[in-house]
Amino acid sequence: MGAPERIVVACLLSPTAPAERLADVARAFSPRVECRSDCVLVDVSGLGRIVGEPPVVARELLREARTHGIDAVVAVAATRMAATLCARCQVPGAWCERVPGAWQVPGAGYAIVIPQGREREAVSELPLSVLSVFGFAEELPTLDRWGLRTLGELAALPPADLHARFGAAGLALHRAACGRDDRPLVPNVDPIRFEASIELEWPIDGLEPLSFVLARLLDPLSTALEQADRGASAITLTLTLTTRERVSRRLELPAPMRDARTLRTLLLLHLESHPVTGAGEEASGFNGGIDRVAIDIEPTPARIVQYSLLERALPSPETLSTLIARLEAIMGAGRVGAPALVDSHEPGAFTISRFGDLVISRFSDRQITKSQDHQMILRRFRLPVPARVDLDCGRPVRVTTLRRGLAGGRVLERAGPWRSSGGWWDRKWNIDDWEVALPDGVYRIVRDRDSNRWCLAGILD
Amino acid sequence: MAILARADLESLLRVRKLDRTLVPAREHRESIPTGLSTLDKTLGGGLPRGELSEIVGPRSSGRTTVAFGAMRSAGESGELSALVDTFDRFDPESAAAAGIRLAGLLWVRGESAIDPVPALERAVKAFNLVLQAGGFAVAALDLADVAPSALRRLPFTTWFRLARAVEGRRTAALIVAPDHLARSPGGVTVVLEAAPRWVGSSDRARICEGLWVHPSVSLLPAS
Numbered sequence: 001m002g003a004p005e006r007i008v009v010a011c012l013l014s015p016t017a018p019a020e021r022l023a024d025v026a027r028a029f030s031p032r033v034e035c036r037s038d039c040v041l042v043d044v045s046g047l048g049r050i051v052g053e054p055p056v057v058a059r060e061l062l063r064e065a066r067t068h069g070i071d072a073v074v075a076v077a078a079t080r081m082a083a084t085l086c087a088r089c090q091v092p093g094a095w096c097e098r099v100p101g102a103w104q105v106p107g108a109g110y111a112i113v114i115p116q117g118r119e120r121e122a123v124s125e126l127p128l129s130v131l132s133v134f135g136f137a138e139e140l141p142t143l144d145r146w147g148l149r150t151l152g153e154l155a156a157l158p159p160a161d162l163h164a165r166f167g168a169a170g171l172a173l174h175r176a177a178c179g180r181d182d183r184p185l186v187p188n189v190d191p192i193r194f195e196a197s198i199e200l201e202w203p204i205d206g207l208e209p210l211s212f213v214l215a216r217l218l219d220p221l222s223t224a225l226e227q228a229d230r231g232a233s234a235i236t237l238t239l240t241l242t243t244r245e246r247v248s249r250r251l252e253l254p255a256p257m258r259d260a261r262t263l264r265t266l267l268l269l270h271l272e273s274h275p276v277t278g279a280g281e282e283a284s285g286f287n288g289g290i291d292r293v294a295i296d297i298e299p300t301p302a303r304i305v306q307y308s309l310l311e312r313a314l315p316s317p318e319t320l321s322t323l324i325a326r327l328e329a330i331m332g333a334g335r336v337g338a339p340a341l342v343d344s345h346e347p348g349a350f351t352i353s354r355f356g357d358l359v360i361s362r363f364s365d366r367q368i369t370k371s372q373d374h375q376m377i378l379r380r381f382r383l384p385v386p387a388r389v390d391l392d393c394g395r396p397v398r399v400t401t402l403r404r405g406l407a408g409g410r411v412l413e414r415a416g417p418w419r420s421s422g423g424w425w426d427r428k429w430n431i432d433d434w435e436v437a438l439p440d441g442v443y444r445i446v447r448d449r450d451s452n453r454w455c456l457a458g459i460l461d
Numbered sequence: 462m463a464i465l466a467r468a469d470l471e472s473l474l475r476v477r478k479l480d481r482t483l484v485p486a487r488e489h490r491e492s493i494p495t496g497l498s499t500l501d502k503t504l505g506g507g508l509p510r511g512e513l514s515e516i517v518g519p520r521s522s523g524r525t526t527v528a529f530g531a532m533r534s535a536g537e538s539g540e541l542s543a544l545v546d547t548f549d550r551f552d553p554e555s556a557a558a559a560g561i562r563l564a565g566l567l568w569v570r571g572e573s574a575i576d577p578v579p580a581l582e583r584a585v586k587a588f589n590l591v592l593q594a595g596g597f598a599v600a601a602l603d604l605a606d607v608a609p610s611a612l613r614r615l616p617f618t619t620w621f622r623l624a625r626a627v628e629g630r631r632t633a634a635l636i637v638a639p640d641h642l643a644r645s646p647g648g649v650t651v652v653l654e655a656a657p658r659w660v661g662s663s664d665r666a667r668i669c670e671g672l673w674v675h676p677s678v679s680l681l682p683a684s
Contacts, residue, residue, distance in 0.1 A: 350554070
């Protein structure tokens with residue numbers, strides 16, 4: 001196995017042509033092109049067998065630019081900084097190799113090649129003012145007061161002293177003066193659209209035929225996502241009906257996923273639990289049929305899962321999303337999730353959040369509330385059961401309800417009352433809580449102090 | 462002689478793929494503790510995984526406390542739990558106070574419907590889906606407030622289907638009910654009786670601190 005090939009960067013610069021046109025020239029040689037404001041950088045490493053050595057590459061780049069009618073300057077070097085510095089200066093350094101046949105042709109630009117390992121010498125004769133376009137405009141007056149005129153003089157200074165004077169900018173200045181890079185070339189990547197649509201020859205109606213159409217659309221999209229190492233963060237399904245009505249559904253996914261079967265199941269379950277048609281029509285119908293189906297996927301970097309030998313594996317987000325969608329189709333939207341407490345003293349206050357999010361971030365939420373063993377759990381009546389309570393000196397002695405199965409009876413033990421009130425600005429409550437032991441169990445009963453009505457709040461079990 | 466005959470019979474059942482009614486060796490089963498030391502000791506570590514068990518008893522006998530104790534154990538080991546709440550009786554506040562990690566609990570809320578039969582059917586369907594999905598250490602179906610008449614309307618095969626769904630998985634499936642309903646061959650029936658533990662003399666100072674739980678376990682003999 002040989003040594004990895006060195007990275008060679010070519011810089012194309014033209015005072016007249018915009019960077020977009022220069023990028024078109026550069027993309028004829030390599031897809032790895034980084035566009036700057038007035039120049040482009042292209043990774044030409046690996047072109048040795050296709051085009052030739054760096055001087056040949058530089059000459060071909062210049063020729064391609066000429067065919068596009070661009071008067072360009074081409075500089076090829078092992079570093080971005082050296083190539084850019086030499087391309088920006090009209091007079092290249094003494095160590096620059098002038099490409100035969102491409103040097104100082106009037107009106108046709110020129111090309112130079114900087115030998116590998118000679119970047120520092122190649123830029124040493126360039127003036128310091130060339131650094132102003134790299135964000136060092138503030139430091140240049142100071143360097144000028146020090147009597148420095150060229151990059152070579154700056155590179156001769158100790159980096160530690162520059163750091164002491166300028167901080168991190170001093171080290172960056174020294175690297176630039178030596179023709180070294182502070183970061184690798186970052187190619188511009190055109191955003192890939194993950195969308196697909198199909199015009200149906202005959203309208204379809206119902207979820208079952210739609211399932212086959214979705215599979216046909218999602219399979220290639222899933223493959224494309226996998227090839228791009230992306231997952232879907234959200235998926236939008238747009239159905240164009242025969243009535244020219246457009247129905248759009250958007251699913252926010254709890255984790256990046258690209259399994260076509262899972263995505264199809266989630267879309268179908270969403271349509272099943274949120275039917276398209278009105279209340280009086282068949283739930284699975286689509287107003288006469290679907291003419292066109294379109295899917296648009298929002299990509300996001302794929303999920304990388306690191307499993308642990310010490311932690312138990314949790315269900316995958318795909319499994320959980322499918323399960324929750326199926327459960328919501330049965331129980332209703334918003335009735336499946338992870339319970340969470342809210343910052344309130346209101347009895348029975350809670351919220352319900354999406355379960356998948358919490359599972360994914362479980363390792364940041366390992367706080368476990370320690371409490372007494374065998375503490376009694378309240379089984380709360382979400383709709384309080386009205387009750388009639390007989391009192392003796394203000395204490396409950398008998399509880400009677402009309403609810404079948406809750407017989408009530410004589411109070412055997414009692415504890416309370418515990419008074420609580422609040423929410424006067426929104427949902428007011430002003431209650432007395434009692435815990436009473438009846439013949440068939442221990443109940444929590446509540447008296448509304450405003451209306452003096454009693455109800456059963458729950459059973460301790 | 463009886464042991465040999467039993468072994469022959471079991472091998473015959475396995476050949477015919479009718480061995481689902483055989484009880485696996487209990488000492489090799491994984492279990493999840495309930496937090497009640499006496500009950501865990503009787504059960505040999507806790508409620509068995511991969512089996513359908515039931516926790517039965519009258520009101521205020523500690524059924525919910527025992528089921529939530531298993532969920533708390535699951536949360537402490539970083540595992541997930543699921544609760545199919547048929548009539549929406551779950552109280553997050555008291556569950557959190559009992560030590561349950563709410564973030565790791567999948568709560569499937571039913572409805573306090575007047576007609577309990579549709580709510581019960583939906584809950585059983587949801588419980589079946591949870592068991593089939595797997596990945597939960599404890600999955601509980603709360604039938605504690607379901608009337609016996611509604612339970613009788615469920616097909617008897619329902620419980621076989623649930624037991625089949627959890628078979629071979631690492632989930633301890635629980636049914637919380639007022640009376641014996643069903644369990645898988647390797648599952649257990651925990652029958653609870655309890656008395657509330659009152660502390661304090663006057664009404665205002667008194668508090669129902671907890672339960673004196675007296676569990677009894679019904680299980681098939683180990684093979």
